[in-house]
Every structure is written in C-alpha cells, then in structure tokens.
Amino acid sequence: MYPTHSLLEKIKLYSIILWPILVTQISYHAMNVIDTMMSGRAGTTDLAGVAVGSSLWAPILTGFNGILMAVTPIIGHLLGKGEKQEISRSVLQALYLSVVLAVVVYVAGVLFLPSILSLMQLEAEVAYIAKHYLIGLSIGLVPLFASNVLRFFFDAQGYTRITMVILLITLPISAFLNYLLIFGSFGFPRLGGIGAGYATGLTYWIIFGLSLLMTKRIPSIRAYRLFSHWIRPSLSAWKAQLALGLPMGLSIFFEASIFSFVTLLVSRMFTTDIIAAHQAALNFSSLLFxxxxxxxxxxxxxVAYEMGAGRVKDAKQYSWMGIALSMLIITIASVFLYFLREPVAYLYTDHPDVVALAMSFFLFAIFYQLSDAAQATLQGVLRGYKDATVPFVIALISYWGIGIPSGYWLATQTNLGPFGFWIGIIIGLTSAAIGFWIRLYYINRRFSSLRS
Incomplete structure (x- = not known):
C-alpha cells in the first residue's frame, strides 16, 4: 500500500489490488459451482440435496467470515498510522478467535441441523444428501476460518495475489476430489452429492497449509514473525475485533440468509425440478456477484488505509470511483447473461424442463444483480470507514423487514409462484442500497465538517 496523488494513480493501485481478489473470489465460488454442477450430473436429487445443504451453509460461512473480515480495516488503519508493531498481535488474536468461532459453528450444527432438516419437510433422500454434504464440509471448518484470517492479513497490506495463487493451485485439486468422490472413480466410493461436501472440506485443509507456507516463504510477510512469539489469547482483543466484526458479519449474514431462506421456502413449497432450476440460477448469478x-x-x-492516514479526500475519491466501476461492469455482465442464459442452464442439467425453468429464473437474477452490486460496494466503503453498526441495522430492516415479507406475499398471494420470492429479493437489495447510500452521504458530510 502507498499514497496516491491523482485519479489515474488511484485507478492503477485499485486495479492492482482488485484483480487478484476477483480471481480469488471467483475461485472460491467456483468450488461451490463445481459442487453443484457435478452433483447435478449425478442426478436431480443430488442437485437438490446439495442446493439445500449449500443454502444452509452459505449464510453461516459468509456471516462468520464477515466477523473475521474485520482484520482488513483493523490492519489497514494500523498501516495508515504506521503502527506496524501491532499487526502481528492483532493477527494472532484473530487466529485464536477463528478457532473458537469454528468450534461454535460445529457444535451448533450437531445440535440443530437434524431439527432444521426435519422442519423443512424434504423428500427423505434429499434431506439425507443435504445432511451428509454438510457433515463432509465440517471437516474443514477450522482450517477454513484460520486461512481466511491469514487471507485478510495479506489483503490489508495489498498482497492480494498471495491468496489468488493459493486458490488457483487448489481449484483443480478440488475438482479432481469431486470427481473421485461424487462419481466413485479410481476405486473411491460413489457418494454422489455427499462426496462434494467431503471434497470441499479436504480442499480447505490444503488452502490453510499453503497459507501457512506463504507466511514463511515471502520475505515481507515473514518479517512480521507471526508464529515466532506466541502470545496468550486476550478476551479484550477479541472484544475489540467483535465490536467491529460482529455487526459486519451480521450484515453479511442477513444478506446471504435471504437467498438461503428463499431456497428453503422453495424447497418446502415446490417440486424437485423447481428446486434444481432455482439453485442453478442462484448458483451462477452468485458467481457473477x-x-x-x-x-x-x-x-x-x-479506504481503510487512507482513513488511517487521515486522508479523507482520497478515501472519498476511492469510494465514488469504485462504486461507479462496479455498476458499469455488472451491467455489462448482466447483458451477457441475458443472451447466454440457455447454454448456462445446460451446464447444470440436461433435463429440458429444468433448463426452461432456470432460464426464467435467470431473467429475475439479471435485475437483482444491479441492486446487489450497488449495496455490496457501498458496504465495502463503509467498512473502510470502520462504520458497521448502522449498516447492520439497515441490512436487517431491508432484507428481513422488507425483502422477505414482500417476496413471501408475492409468492403465495399472486400467480408469480417461486418467482415472487426473487422479486422480494430485488426489493430488499434495492432498499439496502438506498439505505447504505444515505449512510455514506452522512459519513462523508461528517468527516468534511470535521476537517473544516
């Protein structure tokens, strides 16, 4: 990270930081896409089971990951202030916290997963696949959370290519493990959709091992001597991270959970074909996200780096530049999705009825992409300002107070059926984008008045 003095320099630095993050995020999501696509080839029931399992897992993963994401603005502000000596301590405490959070998730799964699946009233085979898919994933909880802490540590310093390289190495390994365990190749058991869960859980261990290796092999990272001097876990340090990370995590959780909740409602109210088509459209549109x-x-x-250094004007320039670029790019991507929605649907299934349904879902996905892009980038800016509590309230009201109720009403009280839920998602995301925009406007005015 370094200061910039013109818009061109900002675009250049932002691009350098951005493209490895983009490759990394696509690679992470590609694991889920591979799970879904390969499970669909094993059978429609496998696809539905993985859809349900993924829908239960996604909000948990993103919510807890959001808590750990607080590492990025914390370290960004420390770098901006020149307080590098505090960074190693912050990362170690975050690693301790990540293990605790992983254990919490695991215990909660053991206690509540059977009851949740029972309440969903799924077909017996779909419920069985969903349960054991999640059991397979659970073997990688600790390494996943810990590797994400290291990732945010790398990213905050601008070293976004490190995780990109790690994911590019592990993605084909994940696909190969899926091939072995889903289809029972080379003497491995044929597990169907369940095998996708175990393949992904094993991949998380590989990612963590490579992340640890990078802390020793890269000189600028090795200089922090992360694991040379162990310190005791500090409840006060955890409290400081949770004060920022918890509202961040909850905001992300409430967004991700509306998609998962809609999938669960669709699973209860409609046929297996509709579940499969819904999941295919949601899975690919999530890739675009x-x-x-x-x-x-x-x-x-x-933004965190500039705010840590007290350069409010530069932080504001980055904000508007990033938001405008995001909206432009996702608009172009949505146009491509419109014209390619049929071949994309066939990537998930070869059943004509499911393909036709998925194509219809894709039309609604195109519209929610725009609102989703706006609210996501606005939240990213607010996190850079270390503003998390008010955005959390905005997210809760928008997604669960507006989006879900309106979607449920449209799905049950009109002829829209499952498409009503997608309209509800669009309404919720748009409400959130408007709320975040107002909040950012207020934050910018407050910092401008402090400077004057």
Missing amino acids: MIPLSMSMALTIV
Missing part, C-alpha cells in the same frame, strides 16, 4: 463483492473488498482496503 463475485465481481462487485471483490470490488467491495478492494474498496475496504484502500
């Missing part, structure tokens, strides 16, 4: 999400994460890095 990696673009604004990556831009959001890059904005958090640069």
Whole structure:
C-alpha cells in the first residue's frame, strides 16, 4: 500500500489490488459451482440435496467470515498510522478467535441441523444428501476460518495475489476430489452429492497449509514473525475485533440468509425440478456477484488505509470511483447473461424442463444483480470507514423487514409462484442500497465538517 496523488494513480493501485481478489473470489465460488454442477450430473436429487445443504451453509460461512473480515480495516488503519508493531498481535488474536468461532459453528450444527432438516419437510433422500454434504464440509471448518484470517492479513497490506495463487493451485485439486468422490472413480466410493461436501472440506485443509507456507516463504510477510512469539489469547482483543466484526458479519449474514431462506421456502413449497432450476440460477448469478463483492473488498482496503492516514479526500475519491466501476461492469455482465442464459442452464442439467425453468429464473437474477452490486460496494466503503453498526441495522430492516415479507406475499398471494420470492429479493437489495447510500452521504458530510 502507498499514497496516491491523482485519479489515474488511484485507478492503477485499485486495479492492482482488485484483480487478484476477483480471481480469488471467483475461485472460491467456483468450488461451490463445481459442487453443484457435478452433483447435478449425478442426478436431480443430488442437485437438490446439495442446493439445500449449500443454502444452509452459505449464510453461516459468509456471516462468520464477515466477523473475521474485520482484520482488513483493523490492519489497514494500523498501516495508515504506521503502527506496524501491532499487526502481528492483532493477527494472532484473530487466529485464536477463528478457532473458537469454528468450534461454535460445529457444535451448533450437531445440535440443530437434524431439527432444521426435519422442519423443512424434504423428500427423505434429499434431506439425507443435504445432511451428509454438510457433515463432509465440517471437516474443514477450522482450517477454513484460520486461512481466511491469514487471507485478510495479506489483503490489508495489498498482497492480494498471495491468496489468488493459493486458490488457483487448489481449484483443480478440488475438482479432481469431486470427481473421485461424487462419481466413485479410481476405486473411491460413489457418494454422489455427499462426496462434494467431503471434497470441499479436504480442499480447505490444503488452502490453510499453503497459507501457512506463504507466511514463511515471502520475505515481507515473514518479517512480521507471526508464529515466532506466541502470545496468550486476550478476551479484550477479541472484544475489540467483535465490536467491529460482529455487526459486519451480521450484515453479511442477513444478506446471504435471504437467498438461503428463499431456497428453503422453495424447497418446502415446490417440486424437485423447481428446486434444481432455482439453485442453478442462484448458483451462477452468485458467481457473477463475485465481481462487485471483490470490488467491495478492494474498496475496504484502500479506504481503510487512507482513513488511517487521515486522508479523507482520497478515501472519498476511492469510494465514488469504485462504486461507479462496479455498476458499469455488472451491467455489462448482466447483458451477457441475458443472451447466454440457455447454454448456462445446460451446464447444470440436461433435463429440458429444468433448463426452461432456470432460464426464467435467470431473467429475475439479471435485475437483482444491479441492486446487489450497488449495496455490496457501498458496504465495502463503509467498512473502510470502520462504520458497521448502522449498516447492520439497515441490512436487517431491508432484507428481513422488507425483502422477505414482500417476496413471501408475492409468492403465495399472486400467480408469480417461486418467482415472487426473487422479486422480494430485488426489493430488499434495492432498499439496502438506498439505505447504505444515505449512510455514506452522512459519513462523508461528517468527516468534511470535521476537517473544516
């Protein structure tokens, strides 16, 4: 990270930070896409089971990952202030916290997963696949959370290519493990959709091992001597991270959970074909969302750095530049999705009825991409300002107070059926984008008045 003095320099630095994050996010999501696509080839029931399992897992993963994401603005501000000596301590405490959070998730799964699946009233085979898919994933909880802490540590300093390289190495390994365990190749058991969970859980261990290796092999990272001097876990340090990370995590959780909740409602109310088509459309549109999400994460890095150094004007320039670029790019991507929605649907299934349904879902996905891109980048800017509590309230009201109720009403009280839920998602995301925009306007005015 370094100061910039013109818009051109800002675009250059932002691009350098952004593109590895984008490759990393696409690679992470590609693991889920591979799980879904390969499970769909094993059978429609496998695809539905993985859809349900993924929908339960996604909000948990993103929510807890959001808590750990507080490492990025914390370290960004420390770098901007020149307090590098505090960085190693912050990272170690975050690693301790990540292990605790992983254990919490695991215990909660053991206690509540059977009851949740029972309440969903799924077909017996779909519920069985969903449960054991999640059991397979659980073997990688600790390494996943710990490797994400290291990732945010790398990213906050502008070293976004480190995780990109790690993911590019592990992605084909994940695909190969899927091939072995889903289809029972080379003497391995044929597990169907369940095998996708175990393949991904094993991949998380590989990612963590490579992340640890990078802390020793890269000189600028090795200089922090992360694991040379162990310190005791500090409840006060955890409290400081949770004060920022918890509202961040909850905001992300409430966004991710509306997609998962809609999938669960669709699973209860409609046929297996509709579940499969819904999941295919949601899965691929989520892949496109990696673009604004990556831009959001890059904005958090640069805005936090500039705010830590007290350069409010530069932070504001980064903010508007990033938001405008995000909207432009996702608009172009949505146009491509419109014209390619049929071949994309066939990537998930060869059943004509499911393909036709997925194509219809893709039309709604195109519209929610725009609102999703706006709210994501706005949240990234606010995180850079270390503003998390008010955005959390905005997210809760928008997603669960407006989006879900309106979607449920449209799905049950009109002829829209499952498409009503997608309209509800669009309404919720748009409400959040408007709320975040107002909040950012207020934050900018407050900092401008402090400077004057």
